[in-house]
Amino acid sequence: MRPLAALAAIILTLPGQAQTSIRPQAFSLPNGMRVVLLEDHERPLVRARLNVLLSRDLETVHPGLAALALRVLGHSDAGAFSLDEFEQLLAGAGIELVPALRTDGLSWSLLARSRDQDLALGLLADRAFRSVATSLTLETDRLASWRETERLEATPRAKLRLLLEPDPTLQIPTLDHLSAINHPDLLAFYARALRPDRAVLVLQGDLGLEQAKRLVLLSFGTWTVQAQPPVPATTEAAAQATVQPAAASAPAAASAPAPATPQAPRILVRSPRPALLAMAVAAQPEDLDPESAALLALLLPGDPALAPAQLRLEGLDLVGELEADPSGSASSAETSMVERLQAIRQRGFTETDLRRAQAAWSESRALITLHPEAQVREALAEARGRSVSPTRVNALTLETLNQGLRRWLDPARIRTGVLAGPVGP
Numbered sequence: 129m130r131p132l133a134a135l136a137a138i139i140l141t142l143p144g145q146a147q148t149s150i151r152p153q154a155f156s157l158p159n160g161m162r163v164v165l166l167e168d169h170e171r172p173l174v175r176a177r178l179n180v181l182l183s184r185d186l187e188t189v190h191p192g193l194a195a196l197a198l199r200v201l202g203h204s205d206a207g208a209f210s211l212d213e214f215e216q217l218l219a220g221a222g223i224e225l226v227p228a229l230r231t232d233g234l235s236w237s238l239l240a241r242s243r244d245q246d247l248a249l250g251l252l253a254d255r256a257f258r259s260v261a262t263s264l265t266l267e268t269d270r271l272a273s274w275r276e277t278e279r280l281e282a283t284p285r286a287k288l289r290l291l292l293e294p295d296p297t298l299q300i301p302t303l304d305h306l307s308a309i310n311h312p313d314l315l316a317f318y319a320r321a322l323r324p325d326r327a328v329l330v331l332q333g334d335l336g337l338e339q340a341k342r343l344v345l346l347s348f349g350t351w352t353v354q355a356q357p358p359v360p361a362t363t364e365a366a367a368q369a370t371v372q373p374a375a376a377s378a379p380a381a382a383s384a385p386a387p388a389t390p391q392a393p394r395i396l397v398r399s400p401r402p403a404l405l406a407m408a409v410a411a412q413p414e415d416l417d418p419e420s421a422a423l424l425a426l427l428l429p430g431d432p433a434l435a436p437a438q439l440r441l442e443g444l445d446l447v448g449e450l451e452a453d454p455s456g457s458a459s460s461a462e463t464s465m466v467e468r469l470q471a472i473r474q475r476g477f478t479e480t481d482l483r484r485a486q487a488a489w490s491e492s493r494a495l496i497t498l499h500p501e502a503q504v505r506e507a508l509a510e511a512r513g514r515s516v517s518p519t520r521v522n523a524l525t526l527e528t529l530n531q532g533l534r535r536w537l538d539p540a541r542i543r544t545g546v547l548a549g550p551v552g553p
Contacts, residue, residue, distance in 0.1 A: 152507055153337050157344065159351055160325030164507045165340045166332040174245045174333035176238040177504045178256055181326045182297060190309050192301025195229050197317050199269045202227050204261045207254030223248045225255065231295050231444050242334035246343060253347040257322050263311045273306055284399040284547050291395050292543045294411035294445065319354040328511045330504045395545030402454040405547040406465035412444040413535045418516045419524050420532030423485040427477060437468050446536065458546040466544060473537040476530040489521055
């Protein structure tokens with residue numbers, strides 16, 4: 129038993145030791161940009177995550193605008209460098225710079241050796257707010273986006289998932305949507321979205337606080353809020369045409385009673401092969417407390433009441449899938465998927481379930497200090513006010529947990545669709 133006791137002691141002491149060395153240190157720039165430093169000198173590496181929060185009004189201008197804008201940024205000249213020079217600098221120093229569009233906005237993840245941290249942060253700043261987006265780059269990336277949209281026909285499951293995406297920022301754009309985006313739209317988006325007062329930069333790794341302050345001020349201190357160009361009348365009309373039908377249909381969908389009998393699926397995607405798969409996507413409620421969300425994300429995917437359906441967490445969405453006999457009915461497969469989710473919603477969880485989830489969350493938290501990327505994610509969540517508190521997790525009541533469950537799996541929040549074979553109902 130002695131070796132096991134020694135191993136347990138090591139496991140228990142590691143998180144405490146790591147936490148001391150990576151205690152978050154926060155500061156802000158005069159332009160409003162917030163910075164969190166996780167100082168860790170164990171390895172000669174520096175990680176960074178720059179997140180720019182998108183406001184809700186940006187989502188309704190044009191579907192696909194945020195994704196296309198991020199793509200154009202990645203293929204534009206930046207700062208004093210041409211695109212080729214920029215990419216050569218990244219490759220020559222072995223710097224990884226990865227953009228992403230997330231439910232919480234635009235994001236860039238950076239990894240570099242600590243000796244290259246000045247260059248790396250400068251290039252990150254160049255890409256984020258000193259890129260030169262031209263009309264030619266827009267047309268090139270618009271064509272590439274068209275091709276990606278068309279290629280979804282070859283991956284029906286991925287197409288169905290994107291068609292069910294509840295976040296307008298991440299929804300799949302149509303070719304008409306992409307065609308409607310012009311260069312003034314792009315510039316207006318950058319002026320409204322790429323703002324230092326909406327940005328959080330998390331740094332993790334081999335640099336001290338004073339060094340971090342100097343580097344961040346040098347790289348991002350000149351970032352200012354751009355004057356917003358006037359939005360063309362055609363853009364405003366397109367936005368209204370996009371928003372009004374959805375707004376008009378939302379109350380009807382929310383007030384409509386649950387169907388007593390299986391109805392035709394809302395979205396049907398055909399597959400070239402025999403298949404029948406029902407998919408349901410439920411977006412996490414915006415006002416759901418982080419602690420309930422964290423525990424539900426642990427409890428729901430493994431719930432035996434779902435069988436043979438499967439449930440997983442993708443970002444802030446719960447995604448359920450149920451594979452059925454290809455010879456069956458598409459509407460019955462969809463109904464069966466929804467019924468399983470509603471059975472869990474009506475049943476709720478027990479005190480035993482709650483304690484089990486609390487213990488699992490505590491165990492997983494103990495490992496966060498061993499994973500730099502997890503540290504960065506947690507620091508970003510805390511900066512955005514979405515961090516999970518151990519105290520609040522332990523104080524969470526069963527009633528609060530089940531209230532969160534009922535809100536997350538509210539039928540009005542669930543979007544459903546079916547992947548079916550080339551022929552059939």
